[in-house]
Amino acid sequence: MDVGVQGSLLSGVDESVPCAPAGARRTALADGAWVDVLPGWLTGADALFDRLAARVPWHAERRRMYDRVVDVPRLVAYYGESDLLPDRRLAAALSALNDQYAAPLGEPLATAGLCLYRDGRDSVAWHGDTIGRGAVADTVVAIVSLGAPRSLLLRPRRGGRSERFPLGSGDLLVMGGSCQRTWEHAVPKTTRPVGPRISVQFRPRGVR
Numbered sequence: 246m247d248v249g250v251q252g253s254l255l256s257g258v259d260e261s262v263p264c265a266p267a268g269a270r271r272t273a274l275a276d277g278a279w280v281d282v283l284p285g286w287l288t289g290a291d292a293l294f295d296r297l298a299a300r301v302p303w304h305a306e307r308r309r310m311y312d313r314v315v316d317v318p319r320l321v322a323y324y325g326e327s328d329l330l331p332d333r334r335l336a337a338a339l340s341a342l343n344d345q346y347a348a349p350l351g352e353p354l355a356t357a358g359l360c361l362y363r364d365g366r367d368s369v370a371w372h373g374d375t376i377g378r379g380a381v382a383d384t385v386v387a388i389v390s391l392g393a394p395r396s397l398l399l400r401p402r403r404g405g406r407s408e409r410f411p412l413g414s415g416d417l418l419v420m421g422g423s424c425q426r427t428w429e430h431a432v433p434k435t436t437r438p439v440g441p442r443i444s445v446q447f448r449p450r451g452v453r
């Protein structure tokens with residue numbers, strides 16, 4: 246028997262292969278953008294969180310902000326399309342997502358960006374994934390959230406009210422259509438005492 250499966254059965258953690266997220270609920274946003282949400286899509290999410298927290302070569306980044314260089318408030322790791330993902334459940338998740346989204350998108354999700362938010366002081370500022378296809382054409386970015394709950398916010402670039410999507414461990418959120426070029430997303434800081442969260446973002450080749 247597969248040692249990993251045996252281990253997960255013994256520990257009572259359900260690490261079954263995720264199904265294509267056909268039951269995700271789609272919210273149509275303005276300007277041709279949409280968001281699919283499927284709470285609790287990935288079972289065994291806390292066990293996966295623990296493995297990724299320990300195993301992934303997390304690193305800090307620094308960015309120029311005007312005349313200063315500042316720490317990016319989260320740890321990151323990136324797996325390109327020919328890199329081995331750090332856990333086979335991520336490979337299974339990617340495959341299940343492609344069962345759902347690759348055909349309408351016309352290409353597979355291929356890369357995985359990982360962020361580790363150590364606590365509520367870590368965040369990602371308003372942005373769209375506008376490198377590559379996301380700048381000029383519709384695309385898909387699928388996010389699996391692991392660990393502590395945080396909210397992902399979306400706001401239209403042309404102005405207007407933001408939409409809040411609370412994400413818990415194992416939840417799936419997929420941004421599609423024109424979302425990357427007509428809307429921006431962020432995970433704001435919070436003063437609430439929250440534990441660490443890992444976000445796994447699957448994207449098509451070239452989209453960042």
Ligand SMILES: O=C(O)CCC(=O)C(=O)O
Pocket residue numbers: 358360369388397430431432444445446
């Ligand atoms: O934390 C998240 O789920 C979003 C991360 C994100 O938007 C990014 O890293 O570009």
